[in-house]
Amino acid sequence: MGSPVYIQIHNDIKRSIESGKWSVGDRIPSERELAVEFNVSRMTLRQAIQTLVEEGILERFVGSGTFVANQKVQEKMSGVTGFTDVMLAQGKKPSSKTVSYHIMSPSLSEAEKLKLKDGDQVLRMERIRYGDGTPISFEVATIPATIVEGLSKPEVTDSLYRTLETKKNMIPGRAKQNVSASLASERIAEFLDIKRGDAILRLWQISYLQDGTPFEYVRTQYVGERFEFYLEK
Amino acid sequence: MGSPVYIQIHNDIKRSIESGKWSVGDRIPSERELAVEFNVSRMTLRQAIQTLVEEGILERFVGSGTFVANQKVQEKMSGVTGFTDVMLAQGKKPSSKTVSYHIMSPSLSEAEKLKLKDGDQVLRMERIRYGDGTPISFEVATIPATIVEGLSKPEVTDSLYRTLETKKNMIPGRAKQNVSASLASERIAEFLDIKRGDAILRLWQISYLQDGTPFEYVRTQYVGERFEFYLEK
DNA sequence: ATTATATACCGGTATAGACCAAAAGTCTAT
DNA sequence: ATAGACTTTTGGTCTATACCGGTATATAAT
Numbered sequence: 463m464g465s466p467v468y469i470q471i472h473n474d475i476k477r478s479i480e481s482g483k484w485s486v487g488d489r490i491p492s493e494r495e496l497a498v499e500f501n502v503s504r505m506t507l508r509q510a511i512q513t514l515v516e517e518g519i520l521e522r523f524v525g526s527g528t529f530v531a532n533q534k535v536q537e538k539m540s541g542v543t544g545f546t547d548v549m550l551a552q553g554k555k556p557s558s559k560t561v562s563y564h565i566m567s568p569s570l571s572e573a574e575k576l577k578l579k580d581g582d583q584v585l586r587m588e589r590i591r592y593g594d595g596t597p598i599s600f601e602v603a604t605i606p607a608t609i610v611e612g613l614s615k616p617e618v619t620d621s622l623y624r625t626l627e628t629k630k631n632m633i634p635g636r637a638k639q640n641v642s643a644s645l646a647s648e649r650i651a652e653f654l655d656i657k658r659g660d661a662i663l664r665l666w667q668i669s670y671l672q673d674g675t676p677f678e679y680v681r682t683q684y685v686g687e688r689f690e691f692y693l694e695k
Numbered sequence: 696m697g698s699p700v701y702i703q704i705h706n707d708i709k710r711s712i713e714s715g716k717w718s719v720g721d722r723i724p725s726e727r728e729l730a731v732e733f734n735v736s737r738m739t740l741r742q743a744i745q746t747l748v749e750e751g752i753l754e755r756f757v758g759s760g761t762f763v764a765n766q767k768v769q770e771k772m773s774g775v776t777g778f779t780d781v782m783l784a785q786g787k788k789p790s791s792k793t794v795s796y797h798i799m800s801p802s803l804s805e806a807e808k809l810k811l812k813d814g815d816q817v818l819r820m821e822r823i824r825y826g827d828g829t830p831i832s833f834e835v836a837t838i839p840a841t842i843v844e845g846l847s848k849p850e851v852t853d854s855l856y857r858t859l860e861t862k863k864n865m866i867p868g869r870a871k872q873n874v875s876a877s878l879a880s881e882r883i884a885e886f887l888d889i890k891r892g893d894a895i896l897r898l899w900q901i902s903y904l905q906d907g908t909p910f911e912y913v914r915t916q917y918v919g920e921r922f923e924f925y926l927e928k
Numbered sequence: 929a930t931t932a933t934a935t936a937c938c939g940g941t942a943t944a945g946a947c948c949a950a951a952a953g954t955c956t957a958t
Numbered sequence: 959a960t961a962g963a964c965t966t967t968t969g970g971t972c973t974a975t976a977c978c979g980g981t982a983t984a985t986a987a988t
Contacts, residue, residue: 525981643876643896643919663876686876758951
C-alpha cells in the first residue's frame with residue numbers, strides 16, 4: 463500500500479457508509495473508539511475524518527459526535543460531478559432522454575471555449591434530464607471528439623464522468639460556471655413540460671481535466687420551480 | 696483573545712504577506728523555523744499554514760518549502776465578499792438605495808437560520824443595488840442586532856464586510872448559498888425597473904464568521920437579464 | 929414532576945517527539 | 959568539468975498524551 467494510513471481509513475469509513483452500515487443521520491463511533499478500532503492514534507484518525515468532513519460526507523458537532531451528513535452532498539453539484547450522481551445523492555431516480563447526438567464541426571463559441579484547433583470535431587448532444595420522472599433540465603453538451611473516441615453512446619450519455627475515470631483514466635479537475643436566469647422559450651417549455659415564459663435557471667459550465675484541458679462545455683436550462691443550486695464556500 | 700492560536704498565527708502570516716514582507720513567489724521560512732518564531736509546536740504551526748494553503752494564499756512543496764502563491768481573484772465572488780467588491784472588480788460603479796432599515800423581532804425562519812435565542816433582535820433592511828446606475832438586484836438582509844451594535848447606518852449599508860473586519864475584527868468564514876430562478880412580482884418589478892413576470896435569479900445566503908457563528912442572512916433577487924453569477928470550482 | 933447540578937463523553941486544540949520520502953545542496957572520484 | 963554518492967533541509971505522516979469547553983444524560987435537590 464502506497465497511500466497514507468489516514469487515506470486508507472478514509473476509504474474504509476466511506477465504504478462503511480456506502481454499504482449502509484451507517485445511514486444518514488447516524489452517529490458514528492467517537493474518534494477515540496475508532497482510533498482503537500483502526501489501531502492508530504487519535505490524531506491520525508482525526509485526519510481521516512477531516513477529509514470526509516471536507517467532502518461533506520460527515521458532520522462534526524462538539525460535544526455530540528460525528529454524524530453522517532445528508533444535504534451537503536449537493537455541494538458537488540456545482541463542481542465537476544455529473545447530474546447522475548447529484549440525483550442519486552438526493553435519493554431521486556435519475557433518467558434522461560437524448561434529443562440529439564451528432565459528431566459535427568463546432569461553433570465559433572464552442573471552439574474557443576474548448577480550445578479546439580481548426581478542423582477538430584466535436585460531439586454535440588441535447589438531453590432532457592429527469593428526476594423521479596419529472597423533467598428537471600434541458601442541456602446541450604459539447605465534447606471534443608478526441609475525448610469520446612472509442613466510447614459507446616451509452617457510456618457517454620449515462621454518466622460521462624464515471625466512464626472517463628474508469629475507461630480513460632481522465633480525472634476532472636476544475637470547472638468554470640456561469641449562472642443566470644431567463645424565461646422559457648416555446649421549444650424548451652415543451653421539452654420540460656412547463657409554460658412558455660416560466661422561470662429558467664441557466665447554467666453554462668466548462669469542465670477541465672486536472673491538467674487544464676477543457677473536456678466539456680455544457681449549457682443547461684433548469685426548471686426554476688423544480689431545481690435549486692446549492693453551494694458552500 | 697478567544698480564537699485559537701493557529702488562527703492568530705494564520706492572520707499574522709496573512710498580514711505579513713499583505714504588507715509585502717513576503718511577495719508572490721517568495722519562499723517563507725520553514726515550518727520548523729516559524730514554529731520557533733511563534734513559540735508553538737510544529738503541528739500547531741502547520742495548522743496555520745494549512746488554512747492558508749486551503750485559501751490558496753500559500754503553496755507547499757515537499758523538499759523545497761512553502762511559497763506565496765499568486766492569488767485567483769474571482770473565486771471570492773460567489774463567496775462571502777459583498778456586492779460592493781464584486782461590482783468594483785467588474786469595473787462598475789456600485790450604489791444602492793435603502794428601502795427599509797429597522798430593528799425588529801426575527802421571523803421564525805430568520806431566527807432558525809441565524810441560530811438566535813428567544814428575544815434576540817435583528818436588523819432587517821431592504822435594499823436595491825445598482826451597477827452604473829442600473830438596478831441589478833433587490834435584497835433583504837437580516838443581521839443579528841448584536842453584530843451591528845455600535846455601528847452607524849452608513850457603516851452597515853455601505854460595505855458591511857469591510858466594516859466588520861476593520862471595526863469589530865470579525866472575519867467572515869464560510870457561507871451557504873442557494874440559487875434558483877423565479878419570476879418577478881409586481882412589487883419587485885417596480886423596484887428593479889422591469890416588467891412583472893420577468894426572469895429573476897434568486898439567491899439566499901447565510902454567512903458565517905470563522906468560528907461558525909452566522910452573522911448575515913440575505914435573500915437577493917437579481918434581474919436575470921442584467922446579472923451573471925460566476926463560479927470557479 | 930420539575931429544576932438544578934454533577935459528571936462522563938465529545939470534538940477542538942496544543943505539545944513534543946519521531947521517522948519518511950522528495951528535493952536541494954555538497955562533496956568526491958573520475 | 960561532470961556524474962554520482964552522501965548529507966541536509968523540507969514538508970508529510972504518525973504517535974502518545976494532555977487539557978479545554980460544549981453537550982447530553984444521569985442524579986440529586988426542590
